[in-house]
Amino acid sequence: xxxxxxxxxxxxxxxxxxxxxxxxxxxxxxxxxxxxxxxxxxxxxxxxxxxxxxxxxxxxxxxxxxxxxxxxxxxxxxxxxxxxxxxxxxxxxxxxxxxxxxxxxxxxxxxxxxxxxxxxxxxxxxxxxxxxxxxxxxxxxxxxxxxxxxxxxxxxxxxxxxxxxxxxxxxxxxxxxxxxxxxxxxxxxxxxxxxxxxxxxxxxxxxxxxxxxxxxxxxxxxxxxxxxxxxxxxxxxxxxxxxxxxxxxxxxxxxxxxxxxxxxxxxxxxxxxxxxxxxxxxxxxxxxxxxxxxxxxxxxxxxxxxxxxxxxxxxxxxxxxxxxxxxxxxxxxxxxxxxxxxxxxxxxxxxxxxxxxxxxxxxxxxxxxxxxxxxxxxxxxxxxxxxxxxxxxxxxxxxxxxxxxxxxxxxxxxxxxxxxxxxxxxxxxxxxxxxxxxxxxxxxxxxxxxxxxxxxxxxxxxxxxxxxxxxxxxxxxxxxxxxxxxxxxxxxxxxxxxxxxxxxxxxxxxxxxxxxxxxxxxxxxxxxxxxxxxxxxxxxxxxxxxxxxxxxxxxxxxxxxxxxxxxxxxxxxxxxxxxxxxxxxxxxxxxxxxxxxxxxxxxxxxxxxxxxxxxxxxxxxxxxxxxxxxxxxxxxxxxxxxxxx
Numbered sequence: 001x002x003x004x005x006x007x008x009x010x011x012x013x014x015x016x017x018x019x020x021x022x023x024x025x026x027x028x029x030x031x032x033x034x035x036x037x038x039x040x041x042x043x044x045x046x047x048x049x050x051x052x053x054x055x056x057x058x059x060x061x062x063x064x065x066x067x068x069x070x071x072x073x074x075x076x077x078x079x080x081x082x083x084x085x086x087x088x089x090x091x092x093x094x095x096x097x098x099x100x101x102x103x104x105x106x107x108x109x110x111x112x113x114x115x116x117x118x119x120x121x122x123x124x125x126x127x128x129x130x131x132x133x134x135x136x137x138x139x140x141x142x143x144x145x146x147x148x149x150x151x152x153x154x155x156x157x158x159x160x161x162x163x164x165x166x167x168x169x170x171x172x173x174x175x176x177x178x179x180x181x182x183x184x185x186x187x188x189x190x191x192x193x194x195x196x197x198x199x200x201x202x203x204x205x206x207x208x209x210x211x212x213x214x215x216x217x218x219x220x221x222x223x224x225x226x227x228x229x230x231x232x233x234x235x236x237x238x239x240x241x242x243x244x245x246x247x248x249x250x251x252x253x254x255x256x257x258x259x260x261x262x263x264x265x266x267x268x269x270x271x272x273x274x275x276x277x278x279x280x281x282x283x284x285x286x287x288x289x290x291x292x293x294x295x296x297x298x299x300x301x302x303x304x305x306x307x308x309x310x311x312x313x314x315x316x317x318x319x320x321x322x323x324x325x326x327x328x329x330x331x332x333x334x335x336x337x338x339x340x341x342x343x344x345x346x347x348x349x350x351x352x353x354x355x356x357x358x359x360x361x362x363x364x365x366x367x368x369x370x371x372x373x374x375x376x377x378x379x380x381x382x383x384x385x386x387x388x389x390x391x392x393x394x395x396x397x398x399x400x401x402x403x404x405x406x407x408x409x410x411x412x413x414x415x416x417x418x419x420x421x422x423x424x425x426x427x428x429x430x431x432x433x434x435x436x437x438x439x440x441x442x443x444x445x446x447x448x449x450x451x452x453x454x455x456x457x458x459x460x461x462x463x464x465x466x467x468x469x470x471x472x473x474x475x476x477x478x479x480x481x482x483x484x485x486x487x488x489x490x491x492x493x494x495x496x497x498x499x500x501x502x503x504x505x506x507x508x509x510x511x512x513x514x515x516x517x518x519x520x521x522x523x524x525x526x527x528x529x530x531x532x533x534x535x536x537x538x539x540x541x542x543x544x545x546x547x548x549x550x551x552x553x554x555x556x557x558x559x560x561x562x563x564x565x566x567x568x569x570x571x572x573x574x575x576x577x578x579x580x581x582x583x584x585x586x587x588x589x590x591x592x593x594x595x596x597x598x599x600x601x602x603x604x605x606x607x608x609x610x611x612x613x614x615x616x617x618x619x620x621x622x623x624x625x626x627x628x629x630x631x632x633x634x635x636x637x638x639x640x641x642x643x644x645x
Contacts, residue, residue, distance in 0.1 A: 038264035044191025048322030049249025055149040060386040061242035076228020078219035078285040089250040094241040098262040103539040107255030131399035133455035137392040137448025139330040140371040143323035145385040150315040153300040177369035198318040199276040205302040210281025216286040238438035339534040342459040344622035388444030391437040398430040465615030477508035480492040499524035506531040512594040601644040
């Protein structure tokens, strides 16, 4: 696969940031917000997934261990959970990964851009893209298992509620997805306090459970976990697949780093989230050691009878927040992929003027809703969904470790021994969990893998098709000298005004300008040929945003570059060209955009027909270039042309 950071002149959307750079939003304006405030906000955005994992993790692991575990098994399992949280989340992500950023942004796509696209490594790009595609699978499974787990607590109140758990889960999920177009600005302000309450209540309940059996603290010794793992045979190995559920939200810590910066996330994790998770898991294990039945949901058995209903309500709110975090994460990743040229143009709506992260991507939203509801109806119980959960995230984590090793060597300049030692430890852990999760494939693990393969296939086909279109466009280019000589020879009339031609090509005279001249036999007085590129970094400084040069009298070639987290605003960009003398009044500008209709190439040199058909379908269903680049519709002209690929 050939990689390229340059997209067609229609790539990009995002948040309401000034085109001059990152600006200061309530998210990126870290200096304007207290560290405590950012930490509280991070609780509501970053930790929803991993913060609700106690609802189903220990229950799933104990079921895998046989349902009626002895003390050695309980302590061994708890030790594995605690040290998994320590190694994967605290060490790998909070300490190592979050020390690596792509201009402030984290996540597998940001690292892929840093070590793959910039150095034109097709294999690294493929690894990063497939890792990103796997997150879409996780985005469908997380809301389903989280909401079901919370509502299943009603079965402990009375069995009468059992028939209503599944319909209630479907209704909540449909409402959640249906509310996405409204944005999360208002409700988002309540996410932090709600999740803070959730973690404090979890810690308190866990502490109460520990008081019943303080000997549970022995599980802090990793030897308990290692002994159970190696002495348990096949069962010990299979249990790892359930243990992994405790860190399924760890990748989000890294991916959401750009929202708040690493320091608030680290403080929130170490001061609140990590201790709360440890206490709650230990409390659940303590009541099991004391003899509490393991049927039903062990998490809710920590709560006294009078607090069960309020706890179920709080858990439901927490799982909705966790689901919201995953959904908005899918939106952000979609925007990044579009900017990098790996997905077709999609309608992206900014739902808040206060932060780039609050966006809405309708097509992604409704597809996720359909898949999530189908998973709930198909698997029916959180226990069944646990089989489909984990394999996508474990594979993503494995790929992240590979990228981190490359970054250690090339970005941090570590020697082979140091980088290899750290990566080897992480790889052993990642491979162990991925191998354990492989056994889930037949029981539902194939679902997120199929989703990931579908998303990756769309990415590859779009990028491959776009390269084929660009190659055909290059065949129709005209040298600037020939173009100028032609206009002089034909005595082409020049009319007042400025014409801006948007093109994918950054050399010579583009086809869209030639088509215009052939059809209209006249040109504007001032001509600007503009190529919009997506960079492999999230933000571009103002002084590097625009390159412009006058190649011929009143003919300018311009190139605008936007990072994959930025929102292109072409009229605002054109307005900045006034000091170059190439723009008249803004209302006297006409934008010309080429519209391509893809057809099959009959000479046998083009794409296979099945690829051409799929690419053509994606092109037809992508949004108009003018809408994507915020071009004023009353000043935009579309020129259509068929092109055979």
